[in-house]
Amino acid sequence: MSNHTELLQVISETRVLNPSKVAKLSQLHLVLVEFKTDDPKxxxxxxxxxPDTFxxxxxxxEGHPIFLNSSPKxxxxxxxxxxxxxxxxxxDGNAASVESIAQWAGVSVGLVVKCTQRVIIAFLSLHNSVIRWPTDIEKEEAKAWVESVSCEQWRGGFCMVDGTLVPLFEKxxxxxxxxxxxxxNYSLNVQVRLPFVYRSHTSLTT
Known part of the structure; x- marks a missing residue:
């Protein structure tokens, strides 16, 4: 009985019963330093x-509070x-699995999940400032440009819309x-509205 009690104690206090270290070699330096500077393609x-968009x-x-914590680390x-x-x-597919991303970045699976959550939260906070319809002034500017490069009959067309489906790894x-x-497939629908004055507005829908 004592052995069983000790075993239960070990199980309750151990997060990983059979820990193993997985060898990883991060590609982050190669991409964020070498490619960013010398090979943008x-x-x-x-x-x-x-690189400029990144x-x-x-x-x-980077200033969002989600990237701050009270931990010493x-x-x-x-x-x-x-x-x-x-x-x-x-x-997508196998290349988008959490394990594959972790191996590419040289980090833990848990960090990949946390990074995804934090970055999504940070971008969602920008929703009202970056996702919107053009103002009346912007519409008029776009219509004037369309008319100047085409004809009066086409003046009413002030923007174009296109979209694509981004497959998700799982439901x-x-x-x-x-x-x-x-x-x-399970996917996100990314739509881009581009007024003809070279301003783009992107939205994510399901």
Whole structure:
């Protein structure tokens, strides 16, 4: 009985019964330093954005309180968290599994999940400032430009809309059925509205 009690005690106090160390070699330095500086094409291939766009996204979210904590050990830098999430969002199938992303970044599976949650929270906080319809003034500017490069009859067309489906690795845990699309996948629908004055507005829908 004593042995059983001791075994239960060990189980209750141990998070991993058979710990093992998985060898990983991070690609973050290669992408965020080497490719970012000398090979923007490969940078884009990994993170699906240009270096300038990446820097702009970092500036937008790095000050969000989600990246701060009261722990003596600081969080992973926001730009690294963003890189991990962009790499994850830019892949599907087996390449988008949490384990594959963790191996690519040289981090734990848990950190990949936390990075994803934090980055999404940070970007959602920008919703009202970056996702909107053009103002009346912007519409008139766009209509005037359309007329100047085409004809008066086309003046009413002030923007164009296009979209694409971004497949998800698996069915989301919350309201997963609403993510089921016409192609029989679970996905996010990314729509881009581009007024003809070179301003773009992006929205995510399900």
């Amino acid at each position: 490969r940078f884009r291939r990994n993170l699906r954005v240009s 820097d702009g996204l970092v500036l937008r979210i 600081p969080q992973t830098a926001p730009y690294i968290q963003l890189a991990i999430v962009l790499f994850r969002f830019g892949h 989301p845990g919350h309201h997963g059925e609403v993510y089921f699309d016409r192609k029989s």
